[in-house]
Amino acid sequence: MGGLALGAVVLGGARDARAQEAIPQTEGWVLVVSRCVICHSVEIAVQQRQGPIGWGVIIDRMVTYGMPLSAEERQALIVYLVRHYGDSQGR
Amino acid sequence: MTDDADTTVSRRGFLIATGIAALAAGLRASETAAQTPAPAPIPGKERLIVRSPRPLNLEARLADLDDFHTPESAFYVRNNYDTAPIDPAQWSLRIEGEVDNPVMLRLDDLRKLPMITQEVMLECAGNGRAFHTPRAAGIQWEYGAVGNASWRGVRLADVLALARPRRSGAHVAFDGADKPPTPQAPDFIRSVPMWKALEPHTMIALEMLGKPIPHLHGGPARALVPGFVGSASIKWLERIMVLPEEFDGPFMKRSYRAPRAEDEKDTYSLQSLEVKSLIVKPAADAKLPVGRTKVSGWAWSGEGELTGVDVSTDGGRTWMAAQFVLPWDRYSWRKWEYDWDPRPGAYTLMARATDSLGRIQPTTRAFNPQGYRWNVIHSVRVEVT
Numbered sequence: 001m002g003g004l005a006l007g008a009v010v011l012g013g014a015r016d017a018r019a020q021e022a023i024p025q026t027e028g029w030v031l032v033v034s035r036c037v038i039c040h041s042v043e044i045a046v047q048q049r050q051g052p053i054g055w056g057v058i059i060d061r062m063v064t065y066g067m068p069l070s071a072e073e074r075q076a077l078i079v080y081l082v083r084h085y086g087d088s089q090g091r
Numbered sequence: 092m093t094d095d096a097d098t099t100v101s102r103r104g105f106l107i108a109t110g111i112a113a114l115a116a117g118l119r120a121s122e123t124a125a126q127t128p129a130p131a132p133i134p135g136k137e138r139l140i141v142r143s144p145r146p147l148n149l150e151a152r153l154a155d156l157d158d159f160h161t162p163e164s165a166f167y168v169r170n171n172y173d174t175a176p177i178d179p180a181q182w183s184l185r186i187e188g189e190v191d192n193p194v195m196l197r198l199d200d201l202r203k204l205p206m207i208t209q210e211v212m213l214e215c216a217g218n219g220r221a222f223h224t225p226r227a228a229g230i231q232w233e234y235g236a237v238g239n240a241s242w243r244g245v246r247l248a249d250v251l252a253l254a255r256p257r258r259s260g261a262h263v264a265f266d267g268a269d270k271p272p273t274p275q276a277p278d279f280i281r282s283v284p285m286w287k288a289l290e291p292h293t294m295i296a297l298e299m300l301g302k303p304i305p306h307l308h309g310g311p312a313r314a315l316v317p318g319f320v321g322s323a324s325i326k327w328l329e330r331i332m333v334l335p336e337e338f339d340g341p342f343m344k345r346s347y348r349a350p351r352a353e354d355e356k357d358t359y360s361l362q363s364l365e366v367k368s369l370i371v372k373p374a375a376d377a378k379l380p381v382g383r384t385k386v387s388g389w390a391w392s393g394e395g396e397l398t399g400v401d402v403s404t405d406g407g408r409t410w411m412a413a414q415f416v417l418p419w420d421r422y423s424w425r426k427w428e429y430d431w432d433p434r435p436g437a438y439t440l441m442a443r444a445t446d447s448l449g450r451i452q453p454t455t456r457a458f459n460p461q462g463y464r465w466n467v468i469h470s471v472r473v474e475v476t
Contacts, residue, residue, distance in 0.1 A: 039272040
């Protein structure tokens with residue numbers, strides 16, 4: 001389990017019980033909520049399910065669209081997305 | 092789960108497996124919702140599922156698609172990019188490119204042209220994307236990126252005539268007021284071939300469901316290209332370019348493309364909608380009383396004309412013809428109904444549309460990485476007690 005494990009945080013609104021779930025706040029998640037959301041809401045990202053190649057293609061395209069991301073951050077972000085939003089049948 | 096393989100049972104087992112795959116895809120979508128706070132509902136659109144707040148993508152629930160005219164409160168919203176509301180008094184439309192008379196038009200200029208009203212349905216090219224396996228990238232629409240409305244406006248052909256297109260003009264590109272959030276991301280611009288631009292049903296719409304088009308649906312003026320995938324009907328229209336070739340941008344060359352056939356590598360730019368149907372009644376997992384009832388829903392076929400909808404109540408083993416119900420228009424969806432008088436039991440209902448282009452809804456759809464062209468037969472399980 002790499003990265004900055006800042007501890008689980010319970011988020012959620014009163015109107016939806018499904019939102020009462022812990023989200024592990026690792027470096028990957030911090031990148032999602034600080035870089036991806038520069039351009040679009042987090043829902044765009046977390047409704048996807050991709051394999052490592054699929055996520056890599058998406059992240060690389062986001063960088064060409066202007067998302068700031070170092071090579072190290074790219075690695076952490078893709079690992080995070082594949083681990084938590086992966087599709088075992090996907091590329 | 093399945094018995095010995097006679098062709099009927101193994102086909103049913105295959106259909107069940109397809110359904111389970113689709114169900115699993117749906118379950119993964121709700122796991123997603125559990126991991127982030129649920130997005131706040133949008134005022135006036137509270138009945139819709141928020142697929143994304145920014146850019147705004149809202150999906151109708153099947154139960155809310157039970158009128159020929161989808162009310163504004165249940166009409167899906169698909170934005171590639173968001174934009175601020177536009178003052179109609181400030182709105183203008185530039186027509187440029189392969190034209191002898193480049194013009195800038197205001198709403199009053201359009202209103203001088205003959206006005207037409209027609210019933211047109213819109214469907215997002217990615218409707219059903221959530222059901223592909225493996226999962227495809229993009230908004231995970233399920234059933235409800237579809238709606239039908241009355242639209243009033245002017246024929247695109249009459250507007251183009253004001254600019255006098257040259258014979259070299261073979262494609263017409265639409266550019267709306269929506270812009271990407273960074274300068275490096277591509278503007279959302281798409282084109283249609285001139286044959287479709289000049290077709291009498293293709294319009295610049297000014298009114299939807301009897302009133303000026305609401306902001307979220309592209310007001311004050313939008314392209315409306317009936318029978319084509321929704322992304323051809325560019326919202327917040329502000330520029331038309333007449334071009335010698337298809338517009339050279341990522342939303343033509345990279346997105347909105349799919350292979351024609353299962354084993355093809357080459358892709359084509361999506362134009363016509365697929366032939367497709369939805370079962371709206373009864374709802375999935377409904378418990379029905381014994382007695383006469385109607386299975387009903389909608390069907391459509393883009394550039395084809397619907398030739399029929401068949402219904403199965405035994406998971407696809409046998410099929411019976413449903414009846415179409417008026418009203419419909421050339422490019423609207425059509426209601427279909429099937430009279431059903433079941434005995435107690437569990438049933439898998441299916442609907443399968445066919446059209447004049449020789450198309451029939453399939454039981455599977457070959458994976459395409461962007462998740463388009465999903466028109467697999469809709470199946471609904473119910474219990475009669």
